[in-house]
Amino acid sequence: MSDLALETLLLPLSSGEVVPGTDPKALFLRARAGQSLTDLALNKLVCEQSFAPDRDALHKSGLEVVAEVAETGFDLVLVLPGRQRQEARSQLARAVSKAVTGGVVIACSANTEGAKTLESDLSDLLGHTEKLTKNKCRAVWGAVQPEDLNQELLEEWSILDQPRPVLEGAYVSRPGIFAWDRIDPASALLASYLPETLKGRGADLGAGFGYLSRAVLEKAPKVAALDLYEAEKRALDLAEQNLSAFKGKRALNGVWSDVTKGVEGPYDFIVSNPPFHQAGRADRADVGQGFIRSAAGGLRPGGDFFMVANRHLPYEQTLSDVFASVVQLADEGGYKVIRAIKGKGGR
DSSP: OOOHHHHHHHHHHHTTSOOOOSSOEEEEETOOOOHHHHHHOOTEEEEEOOBHHHHHHHHHTTOEEESOOOOOOEEEEEEOOOSSHHHHHHHHHHHHHHEEEEEEEEEEEEGGGTHHHHHHHHHHHHSOOEEEEETTEEEEEEEOOTTTOOHHHHHHHHTTTOOEEETTTTEEEOTTSTTTTSOOHHHHHHHHHSOTTOOEEEEEETOTTSHHHHHHHHHOTTEEEEEEEESBHHHHHHHHHHTGGGBTTBEEEEEESOGGGOOOOOEEEEEEOOOOOBTTBOOOHHHHHHHHHHHHHHEEEEEEEEEEEETTSOOHHHHHHHOSEEEEEEEETTEEEEEEEOOTTOO
């Protein structure tokens, strides 16, 4: 599937509308891999990406990737902002702060994901921008000039996505994380159906900021160890904070990875609220199906898998293919809770 936002982001460079100088020192925030990026051949490009599937794709393309870039002084900064407004504004402010005086910032969003707002926001920061529209996306760019820069707005937006207490201080979270300031109703439903008899070594696939893992640890005292798998490192770092009360009492381990590529094991049980959207594309059953296969591969024979999903998502066939027993425990509020057991023979 082509990445139209990425292609449009790079058009000002490939068309010559933006010329950042010879062999510019470049930074790509929320970077994604693609042939259009490879074709540009930016020799001094650093990619920042905290989402494991995109990180892996960038590595595969031979690009330098880090979870978070500390240095500044870039001649060119590219950014594909997230959909959540506070996070997106913080990313724009960060892009501007990473650029040298006279450096160029280029940002892009799909029209359906806030392109008009993106143009307005970057213009408010820089004092001036140009734009290019194609592929139902909008690329916006401008040079960082101190005399035009809205310094007050830059400082204000720079901290918009910082971690903070949520839910009356029960958790720490931040904008941009899935269900960042609330308990996802699907996860809450799954938590209510988890048995107190869970024990041994378990895993939470797609742990987010740690709600479901904490529910397991609070509900099941015989759980000795829990591995938290999460593709978004920003969420995994929060989960570590939110489970700090259990440090030294249970063996906890965070794993920053793409669950669809498999998990370690063997586990006595696995819980999961699989994501069904990535990069703005909703209702992707293949992601959840990948979680199901990885769960089956990571469980010991006889191990339990508890999952929740939107009622309409077609997971039953995949579950039946890789588990010996599949039982629906609940169908409430548009969600289904399923328990699957791995067969003694391995299936």
